[in-house]
Amino acid sequence: MTDSQPARAYRPATTLVHGGTVRSNFDETTEALFLTSGFVYANAEQAEATFTGTEQHFQYSRFGNPTVAMLEQRLAQLEGAPACRVTATGMAAVHAAILSHVKAGDRVVASRALFGSCHWIVSTLLPRFGIQTEFVDGADLAGWRAALSRPANLVLLESPSNPMLEIVDLRAVSALAHAAGAIVVVDNVFATPLLQKPIELGADVVVYSLTKHSDGQGRVLGGAVLGSEKWINEVLQPYIRNTGPALSPFNAWLLLKGLETLALRVQAAQNSAGSLAAWLVRQPAVARVWYPTLVDFAQRQLAAAQMQGGGTLVTFELRGGKQAAFSLMNALRLILISNNLGDSKSLVTHPATTTHMRIGAAERAKLGITDGVIRFSVGLEDVEDLREDLAAGLAAIASAALPTPAAAG
Numbered sequence: 001m002t003d004s005q006p007a008r009a010y011r012p013a014t015t016l017v018h019g020g021t022v023r024s025n026f027d028e029t030t031e032a033l034f035l036t037s038g039f040v041y042a043n044a045e046q047a048e049a050t051f052t053g054t055e056q057h058f059q060y061s062r063f064g065n066p067t068v069a070m071l072e073q074r075l076a077q078l079e080g081a082p083a084c085r086v087t088a089t090g091m092a093a094v095h096a097a098i099l100s101h102v103k104a105g106d107r108v109v110a111s112r113a114l115f116g117s118c119h120w121i122v123s124t125l126l127p128r129f130g131i132q133t134e135f136v137d138g139a140d141l142a143g144w145r146a147a148l149s150r151p152a153n154l155v156l157l158e159s160p161s162n163p164m165l166e167i168v169d170l171r172a173v174s175a176l177a178h179a180a181g182a183i184v185v186v187d188n189v190f191a192t193p194l195l196q197k198p199i200e201l202g203a204d205v206v207v208y209s210l211t212k213h214s215d216g217q218g219r220v221l222g223g224a225v226l227g228s229e230k231w232i233n234e235v236l237q238p239y240i241r242n243t244g245p246a247l248s249p250f251n252a253w254l255l256l257k258g259l260e261t262l263a264l265r266v267q268a269a270q271n272s273a274g275s276l277a278a279w280l281v282r283q284p285a286v287a288r289v290w291y292p293t294l295v296d297f298a299q300r301q302l303a304a305a306q307m308q309g310g311g312t313l314v315t316f317e318l319r320g321g322k323q324a325a326f327s328l329m330n331a332l333r334l335i336l337i338s339n340n341l342g343d344s345k346s347l348v349t350h351p352a353t354t355t356h357m358r359i360g361a362a363e364r365a366k367l368g369i370t371d372g373v374i375r376f377s378v379g380l381e382d383v384e385d386l387r388e389d390l391a392a393g394l395a396a397i398a399s400a401a402l403p404t405p406a407a408a409g
């Protein structure tokens with residue numbers, strides 16, 4: 001295999017196309033798909049040398065695979081992180097990043113506004129193993145300061161958060177966490193590696209669901225963990241090597257192809273998201289809109305200080321609660337109802353009855369997830385078609401609210 005890595009770091013759009021590419025003896029243009037579970041050795045001595053670590057040779061695809069390694073290299077270069085390991089799903093990445101680092105008696109502090117399964121790991125799974133956990137309101141620095149005034153081992157947070165796009169001050173929380181003895185793990189799915197670089201802002205570990213924008217075309221699941229060479233190799237790698245959340249080489253290959261267009265896709269969807277967010281603000285049926293670059297977004301300055309754009313998700317609240325939300329969603333013809341996000345197809349979800357149903361009404365109230373809230377993942381369709389679809393959805397709320405002729409009669 002020929003390592004065709006550039007001598008210097010390129011800009012993100014270039015890295016997304018070329019980063020990590022290693023060509024085989026056939027000199028293929030595109031990254032080769034090594035759909036193999038195992039590898040063979042020339043002789044017994046080479047096998048021994050591989051296992052003792054004196055020779056670099058692929059051993060087994062649960063530990064490493066050439067196609068998977070190209071994806072890891074590309075993601076590491078894009079993030080500006082020294083090392084990366086990919087996993088079969090985003091949740092496998094979050095789970096491995098946490099469980100590889102903590103043990104019984106440790107303390108984990110997390111922002112309350114987390115992706116549903118991340119919330120379950122912190123609230124339900126970790127305490128079973130004797131790990132203390134505490135949630136704080138991610139936007140409240142005083143809350144972080146109080147929680148991190150005692151020793152801690154790991155901080156988990158999401159910024160912007162799902163679905164209310166709450167911004168956590170990554171620089172300030174990282175400093176507080178480090179002073180408490182904790183590493184900071186940031187779930188950076190909503191920002192994507194293009195719009196926010198948590199490691200530059202002080203975080204230690206960044207996790208992704210590659211299912212979202214990285215594939216971005218609704219085909220495969222995948223996850224990634226990025227951090228220092230030492231932490232990835234000494235803490236994470238033994239955990240994932242022995243517990244087996246390995247990504248399929250086929251899915252890694254699709255993700256390599258997905259990444260080639262990531263910058264184009266995120267830019268286009270973000271342009272539409274910004275335009276539609278500003279338009280939604282002016283619609284009478286809409287009570288509130290959350291989008292990081294909107295003039296009246298409460299954490300706009302913090303978002304601008306740590307993000308390069310508003311992203312591809314818009315959250316809005318309808319005045320008419322659940323009934324209005326369902327009327328709008330059911331009237332959409334182009335925008336699809338799906339709990340996925342970061343796709344080329346625009347998707348809406350009603351968090352209170354789907355992704356955030358299990359956490360219960362009290363926890364939803366703390367997070368601001370009312371029955372009128374809709375999460376809108378903006379895709380790659382023509383923005384005017386999306387606007388017309390939303391307008392039809394909003395019109396349907398108005399007509400559903402009118403008395404029917406019979407009732408009026």
Ligand SMILES: *Cc1c(COP(=O)(O)O)cnc(C)c1O
Binds near residue numbers: 092162208221222
């Ligand atoms: C989707 C998602 C995950 C989980 O990723 P999967 O690939 O579905 O396992 C974790 N965090 C956030 C913010 C997500 O959007």
